[in-house]
Amino acid sequence: MGKEIKEYAAKKLPTGSFEFLGYLSNEKVLDVYFQYDVDYFINLSDSEGIPVTIMEAMSIGIPVIGRDVGGTREIVNPTNGLILKEPLEKNFDEKIIEFLRYRIENTEYYKELSDNCIKTWNDYFNIDKNEDLFLKRITGNNID
Secondary structure, eight states, X not given: OOHHHHHHHXXXXXXXXXXXXXXXXXXXXXXXXXXXXXXXXXXXXXXXXXOHHHHHHHHTTOOEEEESOGGGGGTOOTTTXXXXXXXXXXXXXXXXXXXXXXXXXXXXXXHHHHHHHHHHHHHHTOHXXXXXXXXXXXXXXXXX
């Protein structure tokens, strides 16, 4: 991670309120999500393929906020998160803040988002489920 980003965070955020973890294995990422009880995953990348980071977060029920770039829209939708239209609108930060408030102010809606994250992941990105479906398609056989 760039020195400039770390310095900017240190200048703008309270001491001890953030930590840059660097590269983590998929297993460690999930451990961090459970350890810190993560409420949302925010991905504001300028470009994406099919973001595995989003799949990981959704697999344990973390609603996602992401930009409508690359394959993000194939995963994130209004039932499981917030997709920010491109180009980013001037008030995109206000939309994010409003969405973040659901965690406290509308817990039923947040729970629905969380449940839908797990459902989206399980239906479309769960390797255990999709591996068999893929093999069935390419071989034309039922694999049981």
